[in-house]
Amino acid sequence: MLELYQFELSQYSEKVRLVLDYKGLAYRKIEVTPGIGQVELFRLTGQRQVPVLKDGSQVVADSTEIAKYLDQQYPDRPLIPTDPKQRGLCLLIEEWADESIGTKSRQVLFGALSKNQSLRKSLLPAATPDIVKVLVEAVPSELLQVLGFGVGLSQEVVKRAEADLKQDLEALCLLLADSPYLVGDQPTLADFAVAGLSILLKFPEEPYLNLPATLRGKGVPGLADSVVYEPFFTWRDRLYAQYRQPLVPSSYKSSAPNSINIE
Ligand SMILES: N[C@@H](CCC(=O)N[C@@H](CS)C(=O)NCC(=O)O)C(=O)O
CATH class of the missing domain: 1.20.1050.10 (Glutathione S-transferase Yfyf (Class Pi); Chain A, domain 2)
Structure with missing residues (x-):
């Protein structure tokens, strides 16, 4: 299952949750502890901000990159128009x-x-x-x-x-x-x-x-x-x-x- 490293009250995490729901993709939320939990994020992605999406062995940081990744991997209900x-x-x-x-x-x-x-x-x-x-x-x-x-x-x-x-x-x-x-x-x-x-x-x-x-x-x-x-x-x-x-x-x-x- 997709995993979303997030803060519940992070607006960029919310953007990704909304996109995941729109696409009908099930995901598990992993609430990151500010400070100590971000060390793990840094180990995973080389940066310390949420949201980060984990899809099997793929790890994607940044809400825009996540949206683009999802559109590529899960093209149903596209997010970015082709026109x-x-x-x-x-x-x-x-x-x-x-x-x-x-x-x-x-x-x-x-x-x-x-x-x-x-x-x-x-x-x-x-x-x-x-x-x-x-x-x-x-x-x-x-x-x-x-x-x-x-x-x-x-x-x-x-x-x-x-x-x-x-x-x-x-x-x-x-x-x-x-x-x-x-x-x-x-x-x-x-x-x-x-x-x-x-x-x-x-x-x-x-x-x-x-x-x-x-x-x-x-x-x-x-x-x-x-x-x-x-x-x-x-x-x-x-x-x-x-x-x-x-x-x-x-x-x-x-x-x-x-x-x-x-x-
Ligand atoms: N450009 C990033 C911005 C992400 C961002 O600002 N995340 C904040 C939470 S809303 C964060 O992780 N802050 C913790 C920090 O900077 O250490 C995106 O679109 O995902």
Whole structure:
């Protein structure tokens, strides 16, 4: 069976899970422990990021490479169109989504977490002792903002990312206003990249991800809860309902991740 080395809350891992579900390919998720678990990834692939796909003796790193590999090995339900114009557009949108939505959604989520104590607390698993919840809630926002500055996430960077994402979401709402897919009349890698990479902006309402129930449907204030971008999230919900496999209930009780790996 295919094996996906992943972080549950990684947006690039989600892009691959969406693609695997679309193609109807069964796979086993292997949750990588940030830090120590990445040493094994480095041994396997010469780099330390998720997602990594293992297909027998083949090991493929990077969500784009994985999508291309899957299209080659499992050509049913193709992801990348053959028509030259559509192919070009699909590849362009996919690359833009990786660079803009993928990177900046992490930055704005960090910004939101550093400002919002209850969002921070809701990232903790249900079993977290009350005392820890109280401590997490008590971490001053200013301290997190200073820590964010230490890893290159100053308030200025977060503000810029938020402005760029607003433009991205506006563009997507316009493009999707009268068509169900971004390129042509079938879903493509462009749709799966955009939809999967946007999970940190607003976590899906339905149980597709192993995350605390309190976080479902929540996201970055100003983006997740704005009526202006609602058409985009409604489109994403529809795409998920059509193609993404919800978790089986027994698999999301105990192992909800308790940290987001920001970089
Ligand atoms: N270009 C890569 C980006 C992957 C990426 O940024 N992965 C993050 C998780 S979302 C990661 O593994 N971060 C851990 C690290 O950099 O050490 C892809 O498309 O797969």
